[in-house]
Amino acid sequence: MIVIVTPTILDGQVVRWYASEEAAQYGQEILSASRRGVQVEGFLHDVPDDVLTQARDAHRVLAAGGDVGHLATHRKERFGDLVPIPAAAG
Secondary structure, three states, X not given: OEEXXXXXXXXXXXXXXXXXXXXXXXXXXXXXXXXXXXXXXXXXXXXXXXXXXXXXXXHHHHHOOOOOHHHOOEEEOOOOOEEEOOOOOO
16 A cells, blocks of 8 residues: 655645556545545445544544654655655654
8 A cells, every 4th residue: 555645735634645656646545534534536445444443543643733644655756756755663
């Protein structure tokens, strides 16, 4: 699962979950979460329960003005390249 957190002008941070690197490169997310809510891009039964729980939790944090940058597994570079984010040491 690929998770990308993006700052936006209207919604602040938006978290997007992708099934694969290819899906992430083409912007085909499974679901996204912002301060406005959680949006599912397909059939709900296709979304893993743990991912839906993460999205709901992210929405609550964002709605309260919090930061969810720690959820990101990758970042998207200027020309669409995906770069893994190293796991935090700890």
